[in-house]
Amino acid sequence: MTVNYDKLWKLLIDKKISKTQLVHKSGISTNAMAKMGKNQFVRLEVLIRICDILHCQIDDIIDYSMDVETERGGNSYEI
Template sequence: MGVSYDKLWHLLIDRHMSKTQLIKEAHISTNAMAHLGKNEDVRVEVLVKICDALSCEVDDIMEISHK
């Protein structure tokens, strides 16, 4: 089982927002962003902060693949 944050990157493009802007608005660490960029696991708290900053739901920013 793996995770993909491609939906997050597309959402940022649609909203003309950079990763740096998201880090500042969501109050997440650059380390957390690095993990997201590698499709690695992050804490649920990080996902909640991103969803709060973007006014969206978790399934709007990530997908779980069952391989």
């Protein structure tokens, strides 16, 4: 499974909010922001806090897709 936060970055640009402002307004850690910058998984709580601040739904800020192994029932994703 892969995750991509390009929707979040576009939404921040559209709303004229910097990543630093989002960290301060939402109370998420800079580590969580760094993980998202690398398209790594973060806790659901982080995504919910961001959505609360931006008044959006989770699917407005994240894209995910399953890789071939996961679709076949394998456990190839990272936690």
